[in-house]
Every structure is written in C-alpha cells, then in structure tokens.
Amino acid sequence: MIAMQALAVISVAYVLFLFAVAFFAERAARRGRGAWLRAPVIYTLSLSIYCTAWTFYGAVGTAVRGGFEYLTIYLGPSLVLIGWFWILRRLVRIGRSQRITSVADLISSRYGKSNLLGVGVTVLSVIAATPYIALQLQSVVLSVDAFRHADPAAPVVADSQTMTAFWVAAGLAVFTVIFGTRNLDANERHHGVVTAIAVEAIVKLAALLAVGIFVVWGLMGGVTETLARIDASALGEWQVSGGRWAGLTFLSAAAFLCLPRMFQVMVVENDSDAQLRMASWAFPLYLMLMSLFIVPIAVAGLEILPAGANPDLFVLTLPLASGQEGLAVLSFLGGFSSATSMVIVAAIALSTMVSNHIVMPIWLRLREGTASFSGDVRKVVLRSRRLSIAGVLLLGYLYYSVSGGGAALSAIGLVSFTGVAQVLPAMLGGIFWRGATRAGALAGLSVGFVIWMYTLFLPSFGAGTLLPVNLFDQGPLGIAWLRPQALFGIEGLDALLHTVLWSLSLNAVVFISVSLLSFPQPLERLQGAQFVTTDHVGGGARSWSSSAAQAEDLMVMTQRILGAREAQDLFLTEAQRQGLSGSLPDPTPDFLEVLEKRLSGAVGAATAHAMVGQIVGGAAVSVQDLMAVADETAQMMEYSARLEAQSQELTRTARQLREANEKLTRLSVQKDAFLSQISHELRTPMTSIRAFSEILRDSADMRPSDQTRYASIIHDEALRLTRLLDDLLDLSVLENGQVNLNLRHGMLADVLDRAAAAASAEETGPLTIRRRSDNEEVLLYTDIDRLSQVFINLIANARKYCDAPDPVLEIRVRGDVGRVVIDFIDNGSGVAPDAQDVIFEKFSRVGEQKAGGAGLGLAISRQIMVRLGGTISYLPGQGGAAFRVVLPTDLALAAQ
Amino acid sequence: MAGHVLVIEDEPNIIEAISFILSRDGWRVDTHSNGVDAVDVVRAKAPDVVILDVMLPGRSGYDILRDLRDDPATSAVPVLMLTARGQSRDRELAERAGVSRFMTKPFSNSEVLDAVRALIPT
Incomplete structure (x- = not known):
C-alpha cells in the first residue's frame, strides 16, 4: 500500500515541477524566447481547464447516477467550438482589440463602461465560482482520503480533511500570486500559468486514459467483453430525457462561453486566430478522449467495488482496489491537476474582476483629490490583485469547511454553470446587437441573477438551511406561484431545468425589451458600434443614405479622435444651434466645417477633411477603415506615452551615471593619495642612493672608512627599496589576486x-x-x-x-x-x-x-x-x- | 665668506648626504629633523638658506613655509624645498606658500649645490 507520506512527497514534487514549468516559461517569455509559448497546441491544452475535478472524478459519478447524461457536459463546448465558432472568433477578436481583461470588463465596456454592470457581473461570478472552488478542494480531500483508507498505517489525524483543504488552498494562493500577478497589463499574457496548465492538461488526460485502458483491457478483458457488460449493467437502462439533455447541453455551451476562467484562457490569453482555429477541432477531440472511458469505468466500479462506494471516486478507487498503486497515484495526480488548474485560473480571472471593478474604484474614490503617481497606482493594483486572489481562495476554503463538502460533485458544478450562464444574453446581445443597452443588460442580468439565487443557489443548500421549508411548499407569503421550484405554477419539472428555463428566458426577454425601450447614451453607442463591427474590419464599402446614420458615424469617429466628452459637447452644441432636440446634429455644411476644424486640430487638416468627406460623401471607404485610422492615432498616443516612459528612464540612467562618476572621482582621489605615498616611499631611498653614489664617484680623495660607510648606506637603502617593492607586490596580490x-x-x-x-x-x-x-x-x-x-x-x-x-x-x-x-x-x-x-x-x-x-x-x-x-x-x-x-x-x- | 645653510629633513641618510655636499663646498651646515619646532629653529639660527623637506614628522613643510613667510623676521629667507612626492599639485602648493626653489627627490648633488649658490643673497 502506498504510504500517506509517499503520496504527500509525490504531490509536493509535482507541485514543484509545475512551479519550475511556470518559472521557465515566464523566463523564456521575458527573454523574448517564448515563441513556442504562443503555439496553438498550448492554447488548446489550456482550454482544458474546462475539465475540472468535476469532470475528472464526477463524470463517472454522473454516469452511475444518470447514465449517458454526462456526455452533455462535453457536448456543449464541442458544439460551441464547431458550430458557434464565429461567436468565439468575434469574442476573441473583441477581447484582443479592446484589451478586455475579464467577462465583467467585457460587459462593462460594451455598455458604456458601466461600473455598476462590472460590479454586478463580478459579484455574480464570485458567488457562482465559490462553491465550484470549494468543490475542487473537496475533490482533492476526497482523493487523499481514498488513499488514507487504503493505508491502515496512516495516522488518524483530527480535522485532517480541513487541514488538507487548507494547505491546498494556501499553496494554490501562493502559486497564483507568484505567476498570476506578474504583469499588470491584461495585454501581457500569463505564459507561466498557461504553460503549467497545458502540462496539467496532458497529465489529466494521460491519467484518465491510463485508468480507462487498465479497466477495459486489464479488468474487463477487452472491448467486446466491455460492451457486453455495459449492456448488461444498469447504466444501459437509463432513460434519456430529451428536455434535460437539451437543457444540459445548452447550459454547458453557455457556461463554456461565460465562465470567468474559460474567458480568461480563451479570450484574455489568446494571441491569434490561429490558436482558435486549432482549438476548434483539437479541443473537441480532447474532450472526446476525456469521455471515452467514463462508462467502462463506471460499469467496472459498480461491479467490482463494494456497494455504497462513492462513484465520484471510482477513477481512483478502482486502481487502488486492484492493487495498481502506480496507476492510482497517476490518477490522483490527474485529479489533482484538474482541481488545481481550475482553481488557479479561476482565482486569476476573479481577482482581476474584483480588483478592477470593486477594489480599484473604491480606492480611487477614496483618493479623489489627492495627487497620485503611476508607480503608486501600479503597486496598489498589484496588491489589490494579490489580496483578491487570497480572498477568492479563502472564500472557497470557507465554503468548503462550512458546507462540509456534502453534495455530490456534479450538482455543485451545474449550479455554478447556471449562475454564470446568466451573463450570456448580455454578452451575445452586446457583441451582435447594436441596439442592446446598458439598462437592458442591467435589467436582464438582475432578473436572471435573482431567479437563479432564489430557485437554485439558495435551495442547493437544502430546504430549511437558508430558505425556510414552508417556502418550498407554500411559496413566499403563501403565494403559490412564487414557490422556488415551481415558478408560475409549472410543477414536476427537474429543478435544474426549471431554473435554466425560467432564469435564462426571462433574463433574455427582459434584456431585449428594456433595450428596445431605453435610449443608449452616446458612450454606449460608441462602444456598441466598436464591439458589433469588430469582425468587419476592412469589410468593404457601405452606403450612407440616411443622414441619421451619417451623424451617428461622425459621432463615433469624432469620439475616437477627440475623446467621448469633448465629442459629445461638440455634437450637443451643434444640435442645439440647429434647433434639434436630440444630441445628434444634421450633417449640414456648416456643421461639417466646424467638425472638420475641430478634428484637424487633432489629426491634421488633410486627414480630417478626408475622414469627414468620406463619411458624408459615401466614398468607397468604410467607417471601419476610418476607425482603423483613428486606432492608429490612439497607438501613436500610446507610443508617445512609451517615449515619455523611456525619457524618464534616461533621466534615471543619467543620475546613475552621475553617481558612478562621483564614486570614480572619489576613488581617483584615493588612488592619487596612494600613488603619492608610493612615490614618497620609493624616492626617499633612491635619493640617498643617488646622493651617496655621486659622492663616491666625485670624491677621489675620500678616507677608506668613509667610503665603506657610504657604500653600506647605499646597500641598506637598496635593500629597503627591494623590501618595499616586495611588500607592495605582496599586498597587491593579497588584496586583489588569487x-x-x-x-x-x-x-x-x-x-x-x-x-x-x-x-x-x-x-x-x-x-x-x-x-x-x-x-x-x-x-x-x-x-x-x-x-x-x-x-x-x-x-x-x-x-x-x-x-x-x-x-x-x-x-x-x-x-x-x-x-x-x-x-x-x-x-x-x-x-x-x-x-x-x-x-x-x-x-x-x-x-x-x-x-x-x-x-x-x-x-x-x-x-x-x-x-x-x-x-x-x-x-x-x-x-x-x-x-x-x-x-x-x-x-x-x-x-x- | 661662508654661507650658513639649515637643513630640515627627517631621513638621516639624506641629511648626511646634503651635509657632506654642502660642507665640502665650504658651507656651514646646521640640521634639524623635526617639523614641530622648525620655525623656532629657523628664527634662532637665522640661516642664509633653508633646505626644507615636505613630509616631516609633526608638521608639513608647507605649513612651516607659510609661517616663515608670515613672520617679518623670516619672510625674506630663501627656502629650497625638496619633496619625494612628485605630483604637479605639490609644486603648486609650494609656490603658493612662497617657496624660492622647488626640487623633486632624488636630486643630483650639483643641482642642489647650484640651487643653494643661486639662492644666497649677494
């Protein structure tokens, strides 16, 4: 039996290995040797954080409880990648061009940079993700427990489960803080994290395949035999409920698009369309491989393991029960990988949202009026991200320790899925429908969120925990049609399906109707235009027949160049001058002249004239082309900001040079004093030697005793010189040499x-x-x-x-x-x-x-x-x- | 007439060499080897020429020279300065202190002799 200590050592070694992978990837990226880090295959593998511990362990459990229903979880994303590829591509392109950092940022940016929406999506995401993170911790704890039960020698430690969960959460927090908050700009990618996740993707696939192969060929005795036993088992008799299948498939597809962590790897970390193109066929393949052996494992587990064994852990307990310790450890690492990679990316994604949409706005408001510097802000952002990461993981840990980890794995996962799916109408509407408004998004999201909380999230704690029992029987205040699991009197529906149906449909209906009824603000309209037209860059000419469209596009272009407020002021003033009630003036020659003048201040007269002329004249250049021109202007501004940063750096370098120079001057003074000393010490004996040798040379009539005396002085002084040189050499070697x-x-x-x-x-x-x-x-x-x-x-x-x-x-x-x-x-x-x-x-x-x-x-x-x-x-x-x-x-x- | 030279120098061998050269040429030579009371000795002995080392125990030759120049009794006495520190800054310091003649060690005997002869007031 594998000892607990050995398991702990293996886990720690694995984690250190991941640290090393992340570290080297980061280093390669920093040194500009990271071209391979942007390989489509790494991107594709990183998408595998979709397969959490829920799919690694829970799919078998789902298969035992609900037959082939587990397939829907894989079907949804595959459908999105294959069938809705154009949605994804648009999302990714928008993410790249608008520098979107998270789902909350996407929604907030699209609807006029509304922070209220950002906060809403963030809160929704955190609430939905917390149980999910707890679920990952629970899966690690359960898998460790499986080993503990198998090892009779393991010491019984009180609270060992909570301790395991705590240490896993703490370790993940450290990893995420180190590799997740390296770069601030969302434009820079988390290469270390993504690479580590790609490695984990391989580990979990390998683990699941290995267990599957062992089960089919090692336990069942081949493919034919396996198929026969599947037919004979209870699994084959499950009735497929069409409604639930469709609902779950749709739900997992929606979640695949809306989950904060999926958005992080799919959109934020994306570098090129090439990555997405490979993922569109390779990731469904990955999912297919992940699902290949689920049913055989489930059947084998039911047959071999004692009744009452937790089906969620068959992947682990089957090898353990068969004495395949190496395989069990591999399987453990697979589950561990699934859990950790999900938690790491979720923590990064959520912390970005929490930090950008909640912490930073509060901080900025608190600091309003005081001077702030960019370095200052940077530090605050980093600290707030780090604290958010720790906070998100702490929430997950608390949820785990409070809930005790009772519910079946897949139940928690589906509750989360339904929560994040509430973002879908606002998201899809935002990128495809110019008419979608902030008010619509806010209303739709709120309705969806409330229904989800009321009918699924809160009841998921069990009747009587957070909601009183009689609420489920009689409804609030006795209003029967408001019963959480039978809204509007529709009863007998599966609870999950009930929520998906009501929350998403009402969400969408409210979103659309409020959007139609409300009038978008100029900034919203501008953002909407940018988001909805992203795909058409360079897409060809359009004709501008209606003057309203012309005015609107002029507005969009002007905002790009002058900034939103200035452009709005200009247009409003002009509209009032023309005696119009709205904020858009008619494109009269007078107005166009004024506009051109204002624009030429920013982009030069010729460009301004060309831009305005081409919009109004309906020339064969689209607005999108002009947008591209405006984007270039923005890039120029960014470039000049960078130049400014460089000049600051030059100032710094100059100061360092000055300091170095001062130091050299000091050293030079010391060196002069030293040389002066040496000169003195050498010249003094030489003076005696020279003087007395001249005396001896010039005085022929000297007494012999004097001659001897002077000669011996010369001799002594020569010795003194030699000794001095010896000492100097000695000292020089001792001080500087080997x-x-x-x-x-x-x-x-x-x-x-x-x-x-x-x-x-x-x-x-x-x-x-x-x-x-x-x-x-x-x-x-x-x-x-x-x-x-x-x-x-x-x-x-x-x-x-x-x-x-x-x-x-x-x-x-x-x-x-x-x-x-x-x-x-x-x-x-x-x-x-x-x-x-x-x-x-x-x-x-x-x-x-x-x-x-x-x-x-x-x-x-x-x-x-x-x-x-x-x-x-x-x-x-x-x-x-x-x-x-x-x-x-x-x-x-x-x-x- | 025999001139009177005072040699202020701390290296015994150099004192002996200078004394020998000057005595042989007919000069009367007094020696002193400490910087602290050198000014007093010059005042007391009132030599025709002073040969002064720069690096003396107790006091630097520059300081002694400045004091000599500040005192009306000794301000006119010719001073030949000898130094073993061969940097141009030393010559500047000596000239600013009012040296009559500046020489770097090691010197040639005839050079010293010529310098002393030239310095003696006629």
Missing part, C-alpha cells in the same frame, strides 16, 4: 620560535620576549609561512617602536574551540587612541619613523589574516601596544 595558500600542519610554538628568530636576525635592538610554552602546544593546519610573516611583523614592530627603556614583549596564547587567540603585548607607551583606527591602513606610520618600514606591515598582516580565516586587531588598554591575532586552528574545517 592567493594560493600552502596549507600544512605545524605547532604554534614552532611558528613563534621561527618568527622570533627571524625578527631578531633582521633587526638589532634589545627586546626580551616572554612566552609560556605550555600554552603554545597547539596543532595548526594553515599556511604556516604566511602566519609566521604576521608574527615576524608584530615582533619587529615591538622591537622598532617599543619605547620602554627595557623593552619586553609578552606573547600570550589562549586556546578556544576550533580557534586560537594570540596576544602580543609590549611594555611601551602603546598606540595613541586616535591612531589605533588607521594603523592597519597602507603607509600609516605613527610617531617618529625609524628606518626600515614603509608602513605596509600591518596592512599586509591584516590581509593575510583575512585569507587565513582569522582576524588581527589592536587591543586598547593593555598598558603597552597590544595586538590580538585570532586564528582558526584548522583552516580546512573552518572553510566548511
């Missing part, structure tokens, strides 16, 4: 012995060195030569600078764990407090200089100690000059 340390073992006592001897040989002068040899028996593994260089320097310094009449240097050694502390303390007057900081700097010499040192010794010592993994520092308050060397006893160990 230093090869010669690591070997040695006793500290021996190193100190040698250093003391070397220091005495080099320098003359009375110095007593006091040591305690018992402490010095420390075995070192380090660069012995470099270390003794440090010691020699410290001893020589004491010899040189200790000003006591009877100079004594005490060397104290103290061992510690893994390191040794060596103090060098003399009995002189020590280093002045203000000089203690600088003695380790290059060329710093304190007090009167005695011959020999160039002031590099301590600088070199410090560099050596850094390389040896230790430190050297001045110890104040010890009476004389005191230096402390701290050293790891084993450099190799210390390096680990």
Whole structure:
C-alpha cells in the first residue's frame, strides 16, 4: 500500500515541477524566447481547464447516477467550438482589440463602461465560482482520503480533511500570486500559468486514459467483453430525457462561453486566430478522449467495488482496489491537476474582476483629490490583485469547511454553470446587437441573477438551511406561484431545468425589451458600434443614405479622435444651434466645417477633411477603415506615452551615471593619495642612493672608512627599496589576486620560535620576549609561512617602536574551540587612541619613523589574516601596544 | 665668506648626504629633523638658506613655509624645498606658500649645490 507520506512527497514534487514549468516559461517569455509559448497546441491544452475535478472524478459519478447524461457536459463546448465558432472568433477578436481583461470588463465596456454592470457581473461570478472552488478542494480531500483508507498505517489525524483543504488552498494562493500577478497589463499574457496548465492538461488526460485502458483491457478483458457488460449493467437502462439533455447541453455551451476562467484562457490569453482555429477541432477531440472511458469505468466500479462506494471516486478507487498503486497515484495526480488548474485560473480571472471593478474604484474614490503617481497606482493594483486572489481562495476554503463538502460533485458544478450562464444574453446581445443597452443588460442580468439565487443557489443548500421549508411548499407569503421550484405554477419539472428555463428566458426577454425601450447614451453607442463591427474590419464599402446614420458615424469617429466628452459637447452644441432636440446634429455644411476644424486640430487638416468627406460623401471607404485610422492615432498616443516612459528612464540612467562618476572621482582621489605615498616611499631611498653614489664617484680623495660607510648606506637603502617593492607586490596580490595558500600542519610554538628568530636576525635592538610554552602546544593546519610573516611583523614592530627603556614583549596564547587567540603585548607607551583606527591602513606610520618600514606591515598582516580565516586587531588598554591575532586552528574545517 | 645653510629633513641618510655636499663646498651646515619646532629653529639660527623637506614628522613643510613667510623676521629667507612626492599639485602648493626653489627627490648633488649658490643673497 502506498504510504500517506509517499503520496504527500509525490504531490509536493509535482507541485514543484509545475512551479519550475511556470518559472521557465515566464523566463523564456521575458527573454523574448517564448515563441513556442504562443503555439496553438498550448492554447488548446489550456482550454482544458474546462475539465475540472468535476469532470475528472464526477463524470463517472454522473454516469452511475444518470447514465449517458454526462456526455452533455462535453457536448456543449464541442458544439460551441464547431458550430458557434464565429461567436468565439468575434469574442476573441473583441477581447484582443479592446484589451478586455475579464467577462465583467467585457460587459462593462460594451455598455458604456458601466461600473455598476462590472460590479454586478463580478459579484455574480464570485458567488457562482465559490462553491465550484470549494468543490475542487473537496475533490482533492476526497482523493487523499481514498488513499488514507487504503493505508491502515496512516495516522488518524483530527480535522485532517480541513487541514488538507487548507494547505491546498494556501499553496494554490501562493502559486497564483507568484505567476498570476506578474504583469499588470491584461495585454501581457500569463505564459507561466498557461504553460503549467497545458502540462496539467496532458497529465489529466494521460491519467484518465491510463485508468480507462487498465479497466477495459486489464479488468474487463477487452472491448467486446466491455460492451457486453455495459449492456448488461444498469447504466444501459437509463432513460434519456430529451428536455434535460437539451437543457444540459445548452447550459454547458453557455457556461463554456461565460465562465470567468474559460474567458480568461480563451479570450484574455489568446494571441491569434490561429490558436482558435486549432482549438476548434483539437479541443473537441480532447474532450472526446476525456469521455471515452467514463462508462467502462463506471460499469467496472459498480461491479467490482463494494456497494455504497462513492462513484465520484471510482477513477481512483478502482486502481487502488486492484492493487495498481502506480496507476492510482497517476490518477490522483490527474485529479489533482484538474482541481488545481481550475482553481488557479479561476482565482486569476476573479481577482482581476474584483480588483478592477470593486477594489480599484473604491480606492480611487477614496483618493479623489489627492495627487497620485503611476508607480503608486501600479503597486496598489498589484496588491489589490494579490489580496483578491487570497480572498477568492479563502472564500472557497470557507465554503468548503462550512458546507462540509456534502453534495455530490456534479450538482455543485451545474449550479455554478447556471449562475454564470446568466451573463450570456448580455454578452451575445452586446457583441451582435447594436441596439442592446446598458439598462437592458442591467435589467436582464438582475432578473436572471435573482431567479437563479432564489430557485437554485439558495435551495442547493437544502430546504430549511437558508430558505425556510414552508417556502418550498407554500411559496413566499403563501403565494403559490412564487414557490422556488415551481415558478408560475409549472410543477414536476427537474429543478435544474426549471431554473435554466425560467432564469435564462426571462433574463433574455427582459434584456431585449428594456433595450428596445431605453435610449443608449452616446458612450454606449460608441462602444456598441466598436464591439458589433469588430469582425468587419476592412469589410468593404457601405452606403450612407440616411443622414441619421451619417451623424451617428461622425459621432463615433469624432469620439475616437477627440475623446467621448469633448465629442459629445461638440455634437450637443451643434444640435442645439440647429434647433434639434436630440444630441445628434444634421450633417449640414456648416456643421461639417466646424467638425472638420475641430478634428484637424487633432489629426491634421488633410486627414480630417478626408475622414469627414468620406463619411458624408459615401466614398468607397468604410467607417471601419476610418476607425482603423483613428486606432492608429490612439497607438501613436500610446507610443508617445512609451517615449515619455523611456525619457524618464534616461533621466534615471543619467543620475546613475552621475553617481558612478562621483564614486570614480572619489576613488581617483584615493588612488592619487596612494600613488603619492608610493612615490614618497620609493624616492626617499633612491635619493640617498643617488646622493651617496655621486659622492663616491666625485670624491677621489675620500678616507677608506668613509667610503665603506657610504657604500653600506647605499646597500641598506637598496635593500629597503627591494623590501618595499616586495611588500607592495605582496599586498597587491593579497588584496586583489588569487592567493594560493600552502596549507600544512605545524605547532604554534614552532611558528613563534621561527618568527622570533627571524625578527631578531633582521633587526638589532634589545627586546626580551616572554612566552609560556605550555600554552603554545597547539596543532595548526594553515599556511604556516604566511602566519609566521604576521608574527615576524608584530615582533619587529615591538622591537622598532617599543619605547620602554627595557623593552619586553609578552606573547600570550589562549586556546578556544576550533580557534586560537594570540596576544602580543609590549611594555611601551602603546598606540595613541586616535591612531589605533588607521594603523592597519597602507603607509600609516605613527610617531617618529625609524628606518626600515614603509608602513605596509600591518596592512599586509591584516590581509593575510583575512585569507587565513582569522582576524588581527589592536587591543586598547593593555598598558603597552597590544595586538590580538585570532586564528582558526584548522583552516580546512573552518572553510566548511 | 661662508654661507650658513639649515637643513630640515627627517631621513638621516639624506641629511648626511646634503651635509657632506654642502660642507665640502665650504658651507656651514646646521640640521634639524623635526617639523614641530622648525620655525623656532629657523628664527634662532637665522640661516642664509633653508633646505626644507615636505613630509616631516609633526608638521608639513608647507605649513612651516607659510609661517616663515608670515613672520617679518623670516619672510625674506630663501627656502629650497625638496619633496619625494612628485605630483604637479605639490609644486603648486609650494609656490603658493612662497617657496624660492622647488626640487623633486632624488636630486643630483650639483643641482642642489647650484640651487643653494643661486639662492644666497649677494
């Protein structure tokens, strides 16, 4: 039996793998190497988020409960892709050209950028999606449970289900925040998420096919045998209800178009018509493969598994019961993929809506009057998106933990479907019917929403939970025809079908009638024209016979160029001047002249004249062509905005350059001081050498003793020069270069012995060195030569600078764990407090200089100690000059 | 007549070399190796020429020179400045402080001798 721990490890590894896929896809896209990310096949696979855990696990359950009815869920989208391809294409094109970010944005934009509609669609979507997200969490929990029951060794943990759900929700929130809120502009796609989802699509298809193949050939014994057993099973006897079939097919088709997450992958993430063309045949194929083995699995589950086993989990429990652990894990991952991909995309889609239509408008209103900057807003948008994602997932989790996950999987799914389908009339009307108005959309949506809530969503919690029981029997206030499941007295209808019928038909009727009765505002009319005519770009000439049409199109064009408010003002003023009551003036020569003048201010006189002339003159150029021209203008404006951004960036770069320059200047001053020092240190001995060699050369009559003396000065100064050059090279290598340390073992006592001897040989002068040899028996593994260089320097310094009449240097050694502390303390007057900081700097010499040192010794010592993994520092308050060397006893160990 | 030169320099070997060169040429040479009280020494000894190092312990040659120029008693004394820092900025600093002659180490003996001869007031 597969252990729970193993399952957890596999799940986490799978999630990390998805993270990696998303990460690399994002990186490829960012580096401009992401052409493959826009491949139609990835787009097609990403559509598979339609197949959630509901279809992965629930389809078998539906088949057990309702026969072949599960097919309707696949039939709907296939019909849309094959039969309603033109609807999809128009949606996708509108989405691209209008930069639509969500269903709510589409509806809101189409109906005059009405935020009320945006909020409405957002609320509807969130309400409809929350149980659906809870359903995904539940499916993961149930599938984990299936393994838990199969593993007797698994520990029994209280609340383990809620914990699993919580961690899954939290993990998904993290993933979605990381990869879903990278880019703000909806025009930029979520390549990471889409690619990860495409991978998940393959995993779930592979899992379901693998289970199916195992069932047909492994358990049933071949195709013929399987078919025979299907015929023999109870499944074949299910009566197909024509009304329910048609209703469900229509419902799933509507949901396929209206589901926020489907809109996200299908429209928002879409890049080209080519993607859609491939999806139109490949996605139905994918769905067909997904549905291929549902019935065999259902039949096998009913036959093999004990009665009462949850049919929603047959896909998982069949392999488990047959001891096929690998297959069971694959199946688990398939279900996991289905659940996670849906939740991720749904969270992105919903958070975009919540953020754009609820959070941001409130924030902007709160900030009204205060200055705001674009960077500021960007941060707020990102934060609001992230919070919305967390909020959406939290809602799903809360729903799950409150509802306890009781209802059958597919029931929740269908309730959601019916909810989001309420958007359909406003959506289709919006993109095909110029006459659709904001008031109509609002009224239709409201009616549909209320009916759905009243007859399906609230009752779905069970009679007596949110709605009182007697409401179902007698209706509100005893009005029988308002009973939630028997509206207008129509009884005996399937509850779901009842809602679909009433909500959608009343929704559509109200939408159409209110639209016909209400008069659209200018902005609505403009947006409507853009949405409805998107397909006809470059579609050819139209004749303009009626002056109203001319005026309207002039209006549309003017708004594109001047902006809505200015255009409306202009048209209204002109209409009043002509004595007309509406907002559209007649295209009289006077008006046209005024209009042309105004337009020429924006696009130039020639273009303005051509545009107006072509609309009014009915020339062979369509309004749509002119729209294209206007769009180009808009692009130019966007381009100039981008230029502005670039110029800001240039300013930033200039500032950085200036800072770098200042830094270089500082460095240059330091370098000058250093060169000056070196020059001094080199020229001083050279001066003596030159002076005395000239003296020796020019004085033939010199006493031999003087000759010897001067020659030895030259010799000493030459040695000093050599030593200085050695030190400089040494320091240069230590500071900048690769230093090869010669690591070997040695006793500290021996190193100190040698250093003391070397220091005495080099320098003359009375110095007593006091040591305690018992402490010095420390075995070192380090660069012995470099270390003794440090010691020699410290001893020589004491010899040189200790000003006591009877100079004594005490060397104290103290061992510690893994390191040794060596103090060098003399009995002189020590280093002045203000000089203690600088003695380790290059060329710093304190007090009167005695011959020999160039002031590099301590600088070199410090560099050596850094390389040896230790430190050297001045110890104040010890009476004389005191230096402390701290050293790891084993450099190799210390390096680990 | 034997002129009187005061050498203010901290490198013993350089002091010895300059003293040797000047003495051999017949000059009377006094030496001093500390910057702190150099001004007092100049005032006390009233030499005909001062040879002054720039980098002295305690006080910089530029500061000493400025003090000499500020004091009426010493403002006229010719000062030959020697420095081992060979940058053009050093020459500027020396000239601004009122140097009579500026030389970079290492120098040639005859050069120093010529400079001292030229500086002596006739």
